[in-house]
Amino acid sequence: xxxxxxxxxxKLQESGPYGFAAEGPRYDARIMEVCGRGDFGExxxxxxxxxxxxxxxxxxxxxxMAGVFDRKKVRAEALSHQDVTGVGYGIxxxxxxxxxxxxxxxxxREQALLEAISEARAKEDPCVRLARETIEAYxxxxxxxxxxxxxxxxxLNTRAGAFVSIHKQxxxxxxxxxxxxVRSNLAREILENAISxxxxxxxxxxxxxxxxxxxxxxxxxxGEPEEIASPKELDVRRYGVIVSAGRKRGxxxxxxxxxxxxxxxxxxxxxxxxxxxxxxxxLQRFEVVRHx
Numbered sequence: 198x199x200x201x202x203x204x205x206x207x208k209l210q211e212s213g214p215y216g217f218a219a220e221g222p223r224y225d226a227r228i229m230e231v232c233g234r235g236d237f238g239e240x241x242x243x244x245x246x247x248x249x250x251x252x253x254x255x256x257x258x259x260x261x262m263a264g265v266f267d268r269k270k271v272r273a274e275a276l277s278h279q280d281v282t283g284v285g286y287g288i289x290x291x292x293x294x295x296x297x298x299x300x301x302x303x304x305x306r307e308q309a310l311l312e313a314i315s316e317a318r319a320k321e322d323p324c325v326r327l328a329r330e331t332i333e334a335y336x337x338x339x340x341x342x343x344x345x346x347x348x349x350x351x352x353l354n355t356r357a358g359a360f361v362s363i364h365k366q367x368x369x370x371x372x373x374x375x376x377x378x379v380r381s382n383l384a385r386e387i388l389e390n391a392i393s394x395x396x397x398x399x400x401x402x403x404x405x406x407x408x409x410x411x412x413x414x415x416x417x418x419x420g421e422p423e424e425i426a427s428p429k430e431l432d433v434r435r436y437g438v439i440v441s442a443g444r445k446r447g448x449x450x451x452x453x454x455x456x457x458x459x460x461x462x463x464x465x466x467x468x469x470x471x472x473x474x475x476x477x478x479x480l481q482r483f484e485v486v487r488h489x
Contacts, residue, residue, distance in 0.1 A: 201262030203255020205285030213283015215252055224251035225285040232289040235273030237263035238302035245367055246455030270297035323349050324387060324416040324488040328361045331391040336404040344384050352384040358419040359386045361394040365411050371398040376448055387416055416488040417450055422481040431459045436482040438466050445470045
C-alpha cells in the first residue's frame with residue numbers, strides 16, 4: 198500500500214486559522230474531480246501561483262503517487278471531502294488493474310514541454326538568443342563566449358540595466374541582473390548577467406549541462422528608475438519597484454506571475470533587501486522591455 202498524504206487548501210473559510218482565498222475552494226473542487234477520475238496528467242496543469250494562493254501542502258505528494266501508476270490502468274474513487282476547519286481533507290483510492298501504455302502521463306508532459314520550448318526558441322529575439330547561447334556555452338564547459346559578430350547595432354550601442362531569468366518546467370532556476378548599466382553596452386550586460394544567472398544565483402545550484410534542453414530564458418531591459426512619493430504611483434503590471442533603506446536595496450520586476458498587488462510587490466522587494474516591514478523606505482519605479 199502507498200499513502201500519499203497532504204492537506205488540500207488551507208484557505209477555505211474566513212473563520213479558519215488561515216483565512217479565505219477564492220483559489221482555496223477552487224483547488225479542492227478541482228483536485229477531487231481530477232483524482233476521482235484518475236486523470237493524473239492533469240496534475241501537471243495546476244499552475245504554481247494558483248497552488249501558492251490556495252495554500253495547499255499535498256499536491257507534490259499526489260504527483261509522486263501518480264508516478265507509481267505510470268502506464269497502468271487505475272480504478273479511481275473519490276470517497277470524501279471535508280472542510281469543517283477551513284482546511285480541506287480529501288480521500289481517494291486508486292487500484293491498479295493491469296498495464297496500460299497509453300497512460301504515460303509524464304512522458305507526454307515532457308514531450309509537450311520540449312515542443313513548446315522548441316517553438317519559443319524558433320521565435321526568440323537577439324536578446325534572448327544571446328542569453329541562451331551564453332548559458333549553453335558556460336554551463337557546458339565554463340567557457341565565457343565572445344559576443345557574436347551578427348548582433349544588431351542597438352545591443353552594441355545602447356547601455357541599460359538588464360535581468361536574465363531562467364525557468365525550468367515553470368519553476369525559477371536563476372535570475373540575476375543589474376539595476377543600472379555597469380558594462381560597455383547592453384550586449385555585454387546580457388552576456389555577463391546570463392553567466393551569473395546560471396552559475397552564481399545563491400538560491401540555486403549551478404545549471405548542469407543535462408538541464409539545458411528544458412530551460413526557458415527571458416531578458417528584461419530596464420528603463421531609468423524614477424522617484425515616487427507613495428505606493429499609489431505603482432502598478433504591478435506596468436512598473437517594477439526598487440525599495441531602499443540606507444545601503445540596503447531590493448528590486449522586483451513588474452508583471453510577475455503570482456504578484457497581483459502593489460503591497461505584495463513592495464513586501465517581496467523588502468524581503469529581498471533584508472528591510473523590515475516597518476522600516477521607512479525610499480521608493481523608485483521603472484519600466485521594462487521584456488524579451489521572451
